[in-house]
Amino acid sequence: AQSVTQLGSHVSVSEGALVLLRCNYSSSVPPYLFWYVQYPNQGLQLLLKYTSAATLVKGINGFEAEFKKSETSFHLTKPSAHMSDAAEYFCAVSDSGTSYGKLTFGQGTILTVHP
């Protein structure tokens, strides 16, 4: 079974500071990995995805993530936080060994950005 673990349910940064949200995965087959963002009272929006091409993936709104197989990690970063980045972020994995598209999500990390 696949799973993801997000380290830290809450992360707080100052505006302009580096954002680092941690995600570790467990999978018996090469994984497909995703980061989604959820703003209050909204659905989930895809930030970026890793599907076995480049290990450094660039997404929307200046976010990027690096797939590190040796560390089973897919951490999300942004060089400079903006107030509008405050939201909840979810790491998710899907099983490349099946034809299903179902996602297994982590517990989420709430990002707070201080002025």
Place this chain on the structure above:
Amino acid sequence: DSGVTQTPKHLITATGQRVTLRCSPRSGDLSVYWYQQSLDQGLQFLIQYYNGEERAKGNILERFSAQQFPDLHSELNLSSLELGDSALYFCASSVVGQPNTEAFFGQGTRLTVV
């Protein structure tokens, strides 16, 4: 706007009742997923349909059922509701429902069971 429409946005009902949640996928998307988001369980996959056929099943209770119609919209039926069924229910859609394709999420239906 993701293009996925869910109705209603909010639903308040009593224990023991039955409700139906509706989802219209993005134009052209053949696959629909249902997820439940609750404080204690987080985001959980319930069920996936592809072009009218059930493709994958997750942690869906026997009291819950779903279907996808010929026009590709989907309904999630929840019956004999319990307080613990209170949650945000999301529908998502994707073009072919493969593991490497992006799923687009609706804004969810917030169900409150009282």
